């Protein structure tokens with residue numbers, strides 16, 4: 001689980017951009033699952049001290065390569081930009097529990113900003129001849145969406161819709177608006193027929209009734225967006241898996257630094273480790289606002 | 293190549309080598325099995341156990357600091373019953389001595405914890421964490437008041453025959469007073485240091501970073517404080533010392549041993565380099581060989597010459 005990976009590429013997505021693509025060659029690719037991440041050592045000194053978690057956005061087993069995308073957010077990611085091709089990085093990974101990959105039906109991927117990155121791995125993992133994938137993606141503005149989209153989503157030939165807060169690209173507003181439109185039929189029918197089985201992705205995917213869409217969803221983005229998206233999807237009877245973010249230290253489940261709260265099947269509240277029990281959780285078990 | 297004697301004697305606790313893990317940084321030993329066999333270490337110390345399960349503090353629980361980190365986990369743990377039923381059997385399979393860190397909020401808590409830990413299992417010693425607030429004593433930590441610290445050790449001593457390690461908090465004016473207090477209370481071994489109380493404020497939000505506002509500082513940043521305290525305690529009491537606080541390399545470990553530590557605990561360094569404890573062990577061995585020591589215990593306290 002602890003590897004030295006060779007840097008194949010570490011470059012901004014566009015000249016002057018603070019968004020980077022990092023391609024690593026080594027042992028991680030062989031077992032990487034969509035939704036998992038790597039815990040990267042960004043420096044060689046004791047400051048900054050901790051590793052940085054970055055999602056695996058794609059993996060190529062034949063080549064032994066994983067692709068990561070990151071945004072320069074502070075000191076650690078700024079240091080990471082200085083690493084050059086052919087140098088190596090200390091990587092713990094792949095770590096975490098990833099997304100369920102549906103075998104049939106429709107898959108809605110709902111992304112906020114750089115939350116798109118782990119969803120790219122899921123999009124790549126599904127059999128698109130059997131699963132219809134649609135991406136709903138919200139971002140700050142056209143410049144962000146174009147920079148990231150051109151390097152990732154747009155060339156994939158997948159159905160997508162975008163929203164920007166300033167209206168510079170796609171729908172003016174939030175990704176939840178796109179989602180509400182996408183689910184209008186489900187939300188409407190829900191009003192007529194009451195709740196559907198949301199016991200789990202597999203159950204719903206397998207149990208679709210005639211004429212009804214069999215949808216599953218996965219989402220990643222800022223917490224407020226995830227909460228809203230999960231609320232809408234569950235209301236529409238669509239099971240959703242969410243990828244959570246939390247500050248973490250060890251990345252392997254030992255330090256209990258990256259806690260989140262879930263409601264277990266018996267209704268009790270419990271803490272989970274984002275790094276090891278997640279980062280992907282069933283949307284219906286996540287407790288978004290913890291009182292204590 | 294000459295074989296170096298790495299065995300370590302901490303009172304009645306005999307270990308095959310002096311490199312241990314620090315409580316709360318090594319889970320229940322399972323997490324690091326993916327990196328190496330934990331039985332290569334002298335012993336592993338597991339997360340602090342309280343009588344009842346604790347969910348701990350809300351997120352964020354960790355914050356990075358210059359060459360260190362703050363944590364405010366809030367003693368999340370499965371509680372005594374689940375520890376004995378689920379975790380102890382798994383620890384047994386690791387084939388290595390286990391030090392169980394016990395944490396209480398009252399003397400009764402410590403009594404119960406001490407009395408409930410089996411004396412015929414992989415548990416090699418109990419580490420008494422006295423850094424928690426004493427609820428009945430007005431919330432002041434047991435570890436900052438010599439009288440309550442002594443009481444905790446006395447009551448624990450009466451309820452177990454396992455070797456007792458008193459884990460000292462550095463958040464005191466005079467560490468020597470605390471060391472003498474736990475010695476009087478019946479501790480067999482002293483471990484130090486626990487984390488230093490600290491906090492950070494986020495400039496963007498203008499609010500404390502940690503959910504719990506304050507947290508414990510650990511990592512390389514605390515090393516000189518810890519070395520100083522080990523040095524002082526070594527001079528003041530006879531009990532063997534487990535030194536910890538910022539140890540990331542074999543050089544750090546040697547420094548603690550020269551200051552008087554008979555064994556060392558590796559904590560935060562695990563998060564940065566999961567192989568740190570093993571690398572430190574190998575480094576200690578090489579150091580002894582190169583310096584002409586036949587046994588690692590020969591270097592303990594040499595800084596006091």
Ligand SMILES: Cc1cc2nc3c(=O)[nH]c(=O)nc-3n(C[C@H](O)[C@H](O)[C@H](O)COP(=O)(O)OP(=O)(O)OC[C@H]3O[C@@H](n4cnc5c(N)ncnc54)[C@H](O)[C@@H]3O)c2cc1C
Nearest residue numbers: 052053054055069070071073074075076077117245246247
């Ligand atoms: C499971 C997971 C997957 C992630 N995947 C990606 C990704 O694919 N691409 C990407 O650009 N970013 C991703 N992030 C966020 C990324 O980890 C942070 O942006 C990064 O750690 C910031 O480090 P820094 O030194 O630049 O910032 P600083 O603010 O200087 O970091 C200080 C400390 O806070 C932590 N921290 C700061 N922001 C975050 C955050 N948002 N989440 C968790 N810890 C944080 C850092 O790790 C570090 O310990 C992911 C986070 C998690 C938890």
Ligand SMILES: Cc1cc2nc3c(=O)[nH]c(=O)nc-3n(C[C@H](O)[C@H](O)[C@H](O)COP(=O)(O)O)c2cc1C
Nearest residue numbers: 314315316340363421485486510511537538559560
């Ligand atoms: C995340 C975390 C959790 C900890 N939990 C405990 C605990 O449960 N009981 C305890 O006595 N010490 C606990 N500690 C303190 C460590 O055992 C150790 O004393 C301290 O971190 C200093 O060593 P270090 O700098 O090598 O980490 C914890 C430390 C960290 C970083």
